[in-house]
Amino acid sequence: MSDRPLNATAASLLGFLHEGPLTGWDLVATAQGRIGNFWSLTQSQVYRELTAMAEAGLVAAGERGPRDRRPYAITAAGRAAFASWAEREPGPESIRFPLLLTLAFGRHLPPGRLAAIVGRHRAAHAARLAGYERTRTAIETAGMGDDPYAQATLEFGVGYERAVLAWFDRLPPAIRGAGEWPDGAAAE
Amino acid sequence: MSDRPLNATAASLLGFLHEGPLTGWDLVATAQGRIGNFWSLTQSQVYRELTAMAEAGLVAAGERGPRDRRPYAITAAGRAAFASWAEREPGPESIRFPLLLTLAFGRHLPPGRLAAIVGRHRAAHAARLAGYERTRTAIETAGMGDDPYAQATLEFGVGYERAVLAWFDRLPPAIRGAGEWPDGAAAE
DNA sequence: TGGTACATGTAACATGTTACATGATTAG
DNA sequence: CTAATCATGTAACATGTTACATGTACCA
Numbered sequence A, B: 001m002s003d004r005p006l007n008a009t010a011a012s013l014l015g016f017l018h019e020g021p022l023t024g025w026d027l028v029a030t031a032q033g034r035i036g037n038f039w040s041l042t043q044s045q046v047y048r049e050l051t052a053m054a055e056a057g058l059v060a061a062g063e064r065g066p067r068d069r070r071p072y073a074i075t076a077a078g079r080a081a082f083a084s085w086a087e088r089e090p091g092p093e094s095i096r097f098p099l100l101l102t103l104a105f106g107r108h109l110p111p112g113r114l115a116a117i118v119g120r121h122r123a124a125h126a127a128r129l130a131g132y133e134r135t136r137t138a139i140e141t142a143g144m145g146d147d148p149y150a151q152a153t154l155e156f157g158v159g160y161e162r163a164v165l166a167w168f169d170r171l172p173p174a175i176r177g178a179g180e181w182p183d184g185a186a187a188e
Numbered sequence C: 001t002g003g004t005a006c007a008t009g010t011a012a013c014a015t016g017t018t019a020c021a022t023g024a025t026t027a028g
Numbered sequence D: 001c002t003a004a005t006c007a008t009g010t011a012a013c014a015t016g017t018t019a020c021a022t023g024t025a026c027c028a
Helices: A008-017 A024-034 A043-055 A076-087 A098-104 A111-141 A148-170 B008-017 B024-034 B043-055 B076-087 B098-104 B111-141 B148-170
Strands: A059-061 A072-074 A094-096 B059-061 B072-074 B094-096
Touching: A008 A024, A008 A043, A008 A059, A008 A072, A008 A076, A008 B098, A024 A043, A043 A059, A043 A072, A072 A076, A098 A111, A098 B008, A098 B148, A111 A148, A148 B098, A148 B148, B008 B024, B008 B043, B008 B059, B008 B072, B008 B076, B024 B043, B043 B059, B043 B072, B072 B076, B098 B111, B111 B148
Parallel strands: none
Antiparallel strands: A059 A072, A094 B094, B059 B072
8 A cells, every 4th residue: 555646547547437436448448538649558557557556445346247347446545546646736748759750860761761651640640630520529519518628638639630730731842752642631 | 689679769869879979978968959859768768778789789889988978889780770760660659648637637626726737837838839939940040951850840849839839728718717828929 | 159349367578767876077 | 175067877666568368248
């Protein structure tokens, strides 16, 4: 039952458990859907955190169900730990963008190769933006603009992907290749 | 002399060493200046990678100089390893944004507290944007728009920070607090 | 009845972070 | 002479990733 502050990944699991008991599997799915956009975690990690938090008394494992499903419930200590995590000043974000590294050392690549890479990544970002915008309009039309917090994080995703696409489109032709990607999914 | 592919951090060190021998200290400073914007590394890590790469024959440690400075030079094997790293498809970027986590669980915080946090982070981003724009105009006015790759990564930083600020400014008042930050450094 | 999705978990390793120990050099 | 900065490095630990092993239940 160590008392060092929670890490953000563990804290977010506790956050989801406020809504009721969930299994490791459920937590992975929930996290990917709700915070996967700006916080990644693996299944392995989730099980590890759950085990550790159970040991620390922050969550309590329930009875194994049908498929060996083992639900975890947050405890009073878990709520307290979560609350004190939430009070802390969030740290600065970190972005790790391998494409930008490759680009930064672009001098060391044949130009066509770089352009091809850049093109593929642009397409991937366009697809992600499209996905975000679909869920966004789905929320609006369904009239369920209920959770302003979820909406704010989604808006971040949209804004981010738009900015990235706009950046791609302003890359000098020498880098991104001649008249590639005839467009169709640009910003705004 | 393991042959598993380089990790991106090690690869970027090799990238810098193409320009000549550098010490661990120099590499930390160089990396922070040139890729620190989208790739973070710590001093400890740099020394560890250098040691490992020296063992693997990718770099060669030189004589210790004045302050025990020990320059590392890239070897032929190092160049080859770097080249094959550069050929690989860069992985997807990962963003870890603690503020968004806190925001996603905003329901669990007193509103004033959240607004205060948000306000401080907005200010930090405004400051970073200002920094980027200073270096950007410095490059332009100095007439040294030489390295298009460095410029492209800088442009990413500018675009990113502007998008983040615009996002802050579109947050619902309930989240960001009433009429805070009278503004002055908004986008465009 | 066979494949897919569900579900849990471990092991091994890679990467990243924090804290500390040690000392040289330089600037004031 | 002394404080700040430069410089290297280690130790301990936290976090993240990949690969694998095992089996269950659902659905076509």
